[in-house]
Amino acid sequence: MAVSTSAFNAHERLLPATASEVGALIDTLATPGDLLWPGDHWPRMSLDNGLTPGSKGGHGPVRYTVTSYVPEEWVRFTFSGPRGFDGFHEFTVHAVDDGRSVLRHTLAMKVRGPALLTWPLMYRSFHDAVLEDALDRAESALTGKVAHPARWSPYVRLLRRLAPR
Secondary structure, eight states, X not given: OOOEEEEEEEEEEEESSOHHHHHHHHXXXXXXXXXXXXXXXXXXXXXXXXXXXXXXXXXXXXXXXXXXXXXXXXXXXXXXXXXXXXXXXXXXXXXXXXXXXXXXXXXXXEEETTHHHHIIIIIHHHHHHHHHHHHHHHHHHHHSSOSSOOOOOHHHHHHHHHSOO
């Protein structure tokens, strides 16, 4: 019998911008002018054919395929690696009112095999840190500043020192 568990993780930020302005940040993912992904501190996101469904890529050891894309609204990536990550992650934009929107990143997957250890011991902490950094980048791109910048936990700083580059 195969052992697995579910993982659900969401990060979001209320931004003082229209849904269209926030969604435009999603549209820059994996481009030379990427305004959302924090490639200055983390492995860069790359896709072999941009945000086109079927495009393959990832960041670092995390691999995925673009399975859905609606410009300025939503992009979903389905995992193909590491082994044991069976699910997706996505960025979505949600209008709150005329001048405010929520940028949300959601991860939902079944974790099995080696990921039963690697997700809780390493990947989840890295994921949380990189997503908060991405939300900081979104806020900075839209406002020119970040009101409450994310801080890496001591555990994330330790993992970064131990992880191969």
